[in-house]
Amino acid sequence: MPTKFIPDLNWSDVTPKAVFLNRRQLIAGAAALSVAGPAAAQLDYVKSDYSTDEEPNDLSDIRGYNNFYEFGTGKEEPSVNAQKLTVDPWSVKIDGMVDKPGDYDLADILSGVTLEERIYRLRCVEAWSMVVPWIGFPLADLLDRIGVQSSAKYVAFETLVRPEEMIGQRYPVLDWPYREGLRLDEAMHTLTILATGLYGEEMPKQNGAPIRLVVPWKYGFKSIKSIVRISLTDQMPETTWNMQNPREYGFYSNVNPNVDHPRWSQASERRIGGGLFGGRQDTLMFNGYEEHVAGLYAGQDLTKDY
Amino acid sequence: MTLVDRINQAARRLPAWPIYIGGVLLPVWLFWQAASGALGVDPIKALEDRLGLWGLKLIVAGLCVTPLRRFARVNLIKYRRSIGLLAFLYIVLHFLTWLLLDLGLRWEQALGDIIKRPFITVGMVGLLAMIPLALTSNDRAIRWLGSARWQKLQKLAYLVALSGGVHFLWLVKAWPLEPFLYLGAILGLLAVRVIPKRSRLAA
Numbered sequence A: 001m002p003t004k005f006i007p008d009l010n011w012s013d014v015t016p017k018a019v020f021l022n023r024r025q026l027i028a029g030a031a032a033l034s035v036a037g038p039a040a041a042q043l044d045y046v047k048s049d050y051s052t053d054e055e056p057n058d059l060s061d062i063r064g065y066n067n068f069y070e071f072g073t074g075k076e077e078p079s080v081n082a083q084k085l086t087v088d089p090w091s092v093k094i095d096g097m098v099d100k101p102g103d104y105d106l107a108d109i110l111s112g113v114t115l116e117e118r119i120y121r122l123r124c125v126e127a128w129s130m131v132v133p134w135i136g137f138p139l140a141d142l143l144d145r146i147g148v149q150s151s152a153k154y155v156a157f158e159t160l161v162r163p164e165e166m167i168g169q170r171y172p173v174l175d176w177p178y179r180e181g182l183r184l185d186e187a188m189h190t191l192t193i194l195a196t197g198l199y200g201e202e203m204p205k206q207n208g209a210p211i212r213l214v215v216p217w218k219y220g221f222k223s224i225k226s227i228v229r230i231s232l233t234d235q236m237p238e239t240t241w242n243m244q245n246p247r248e249y250g251f252y253s254n255v256n257p258n259v260d261h262p263r264w265s266q267a268s269e270r271r272i273g274g275g276l277f278g279g280r281q282d283t284l285m286f287n288g289y290e291e292h293v294a295g296l297y298a299g300q301d302l303t304k305d306y
Numbered sequence B: 001m002t003l004v005d006r007i008n009q010a011a012r013r014l015p016a017w018p019i020y021i022g023g024v025l026l027p028v029w030l031f032w033q034a035a036s037g038a039l040g041v042d043p044i045k046a047l048e049d050r051l052g053l054w055g056l057k058l059i060v061a062g063l064c065v066t067p068l069r070r071f072a073r074v075n076l077i078k079y080r081r082s083i084g085l086l087a088f089l090y091i092v093l094h095f096l097t098w099l100l101l102d103l104g105l106r107w108e109q110a111l112g113d114i115i116k117r118p119f120i121t122v123g124m125v126g127l128l129a130m131i132p133l134a135l136t137s138n139d140r141a142i143r144w145l146g147s148a149r150w151q152k153l154q155k156l157a158y159l160v161a162l163s164g165g166v167h168f169l170w171l172v173k174a175w176p177l178e179p180f181l182y183l184g185a186i187l188g189l190l191a192v193r194v195i196p197k198r199s200r201l202a203a
């Protein structure tokens, strides 16, 4: 059970600032700070038993190394290009098979929500990984409030399309909007969260501000960023990378060291932050969340439902 | 004096050895940057990518030499060997970065990748095709093979370039522009080689 208590510690007590403002960032100094923009607002949150006790990556790693093609295909591009994005006001359309469809302001979505810190492993399909201290709340909380109708079987998500501010969208690198989806039981799982921050602060824009999905047992691209639409449906939704290349990216895309991607072996991964001689570590089934989520796929052949 | 004359004159005067020195310093510099954090938070990938890209650039540069002489009368033949050998050096280092630093000598995974991942297989074809070229890039080997046979062997460079260009296009996700530009340049540089020589047409 996640413990629900409001610690009177703030985020900087959890990880001393000196640890994550590491040497690299101090050297990058003013440049890094000006890229990050003004200091983000601090969030109130509780800790969670679902957090890993692995050491989180430096904030500079998490903010500086992103796959967010809406802001460019290079890993360092989003940290620069995303700063133009307007995240306030922000509303999310919730529609489909729900009791209370509508356009919800972000403040409505967050009102009455207890934010939790969930320190999760993040495994990219490109065979690198990080540990990220997300701040968020279970997607199930929101879906329960909206009322999911019994006919619904899947949840579909969409990212904002705003080429004026999202320069990567000026090119058909992917079929915009970015789309993702989960089966309803995956979406309702306690590990599945909507995150609005990390390291105790509001979500950096390059990490999917102001609200994004985090599904820690799936490859990173399933955890869609800057969400503007959540639809409940009875059809398996189209998802961006699956549309791009169905043979390489399945709908499920669970982290699975035994099912290789045609381009990358998934048996091992490079932990970001390990430096030039950090080497690799073995990738864990369901990214180490097997005991929590294996039951969702009982009876499914995961080499077919990849 | 035209620009072409001036380039040719300069080329007659400037030796090739500074290219070797600069060319060897580049990977040393890249490695130092990667080790010190100057290449970002994923230095292994950054080093791997930069070495691969420099290798490909030199391969393309090497392919330019003959058409430049034929169509623009710019003669840079004397630098071609250094360009080719440095390209070989970068691709060997690219491969070693992958094997030692990226895969950390996980042999089983390395072999699996070479066999199963088409982009790696194609890269490997490129690397292997460079070996005979590198081994015969000295005057003794040319004498031993005879000029005609050596010339024939040089055609392997086309295979190297095609492999490199396809490898790059195959490894990217989505559709960025850069790999298309490289492959386009390579195909263009190979295509101009089949334009028949005018002397033969006249004959």
Ligand code: HEM
Residues within 6 Å of the ligand: A126, B048, B049, B050, B052, B053, B054, B055, B056, B059, B091, B094, B095, B098, B114, B120, B122, B123, B124, B125, B126, B127, B160, B163, B164, B165, B167, B168, B171
């Ligand atoms: C003619 C030979 C080769 C050329 C010209 C070449 C060139 C390149 C280029 C241009 C890149 C992309 C750089 C970037 O994204 O900026 C690359 C990436 C890469 N190459 Fe090669 N390469 C060659 C051979 C090889 C070989 C033999 C291997 C391994 C057996 C290899 C493994 C890789 C890997 C693992 C990547 C990174 C893939 C990724 O982004 O995940 N390459 N190479």
